[in-house]
Amino acid sequence: MNKKVTAIIIGIVSVLIVLLVVLLAFNKDSYDGDVISVYYLNNISSPVSEPALAMVKVPVGRSGDRVEQAVRILLSDPVEDGLSRPFPIGVKLLGIAYAGEDITVHLSEEYGELYGVALACANACTVLTLCEIEGVSTVSITVEGKPHPAFSATKLSVENIVTGDMSLRPVELQAVLYYSDGNTEYVVGERKNIIMRENESIARYVVEELIKGPDSDSSAEGYKRIINPNTKLLNIEVSNNICYVNLSKEFLDGLYKSKAIEVQTLYSITNSLCSTESIEGVQFLVEGERIYGNEVMRKNESVIGHYKDETITINLYVISQDNKYLEMLPTRIDAVSGFDIERLVVEKLISGIDGYGFMSVIPKGTMLLGVERDRQTCIVNFSKEFTSNYADNYDMNLIVQSIVTSLTSANNNIQNVLLLVEGKDFGDGKPIYPDNSLVGVG
Helix, strand or coil, X not given: CCHHHXXXXXXXXXXXXXXXXXXXCCCCCCCCCCEEEXXXXXXXXXXXXXXXXXXXXXXXXXXXXXXXXXXXXXXXXXCCCCEXXXXXXXXXXXXXXXXXXXXXXXXXXXXXXXXXXXXXXXXXXXHHHHCCCCCCCEEEEEEXXXXXXXXXXXXXXXXXXXXXXXCCCEEEEEEEXXXXXXXXXXXXEEEEEEEEECCCCHHHHHHHHXXXXXXXXXXXXXXXXXXXXXXCEEEEEEECCEEEEEECHHHHCCHHHCHHHHHHHHHHHHHHHCCCCCCCEEEEEECCEECCCCCCECCCHHHECCCXXXXXXXXXXXXXXXXXXXXXXXXXXECCCCCCHHHHHHHHHHHCCCCCCCCCCCCCCXXXXXXXXXXXXXXXXXXXXXXXCCCCCCCHHHHHHXXXXXXXXXXXXXXXXXXXXXXXXXXXXXXXXXXXXXXXCC
């Protein structure tokens, strides 16, 4: 190597060393160039005295679009320890539109997967950051050019962002979210750690997460969303340990496709909410109207996929939503020692799928006085309430066929059923055979 080449190399190395020393000596606190105030999230380990959001001065070049620079910084990990980015990895900046002091930030579809506390925090960090830039008063954030499905406000400003009391301590809770098993038969639970502020509603988070559906890893394991993704949570409140869930009309789309789907959807929400502290029951409303009257649903262990108690799976035949036919509903019943399957089936029809009367078509107050078999006939004796409390909610012929078809399905040795009320013949006193023409697709 000649002397000229050696001198050039030494010169280059010297320049690099000088640049390295300058970079190592850089202190953003004493930096006199341009900076942007960027808001990040404090980690869960932050002490109670720390706010939920933290502002950091980030140096930027003197040229370039300040708004674009700020958004790209928000989409990146902060350098400081103890802070985290407000957006999950994968959210991309698609573009920015300007209309005077109104800024619209177009983000990729991953932004649309944010809900609840996570969405509020991301919006708060974005608005607080951008509105500190001169000339910016309001900020709109879209999902590929469309409004976020869970956020109604079109323009956000420092005055109207939803941040709650940012001085409250972040807490970590655990919830069990029940999704579909993918076979419209049972629900399966997934434990999730939740980071939220002390004044946030865990019930709201649970329902919004169920609407959002499982993440990609959970989906790969077989967890499936069953709630219509266009459903919106209009309101949720807890009073006397009962959670009142008010959903948009989209919730009903597909709900009554079959009793199996209806049961799985309702218990996806009910079991999830009743797994949280202080909630013991759930009442469903759509657009403010109760869809099951005053019925309060309770947690039902028997619809959980990994339910391990000794049970028998049978097919109950329940009346369809339009009161026109019967639907088959796979149901678990406890295997009680010493009791025949016929008695267990009828008691399940009386008590409903949850043991509290939900979806029971038997007139309220009816008691089972006896069940016995005489060759191929099952004799069922009901209390007087079977007829005296009949209220035209369901067609009596369908109620009778619900009993007959469920019993003959549970025991192939039974061909017909004789119904008694207080020991006296019901109807014409003849055994009743199942009418398969009344059975629809469930």
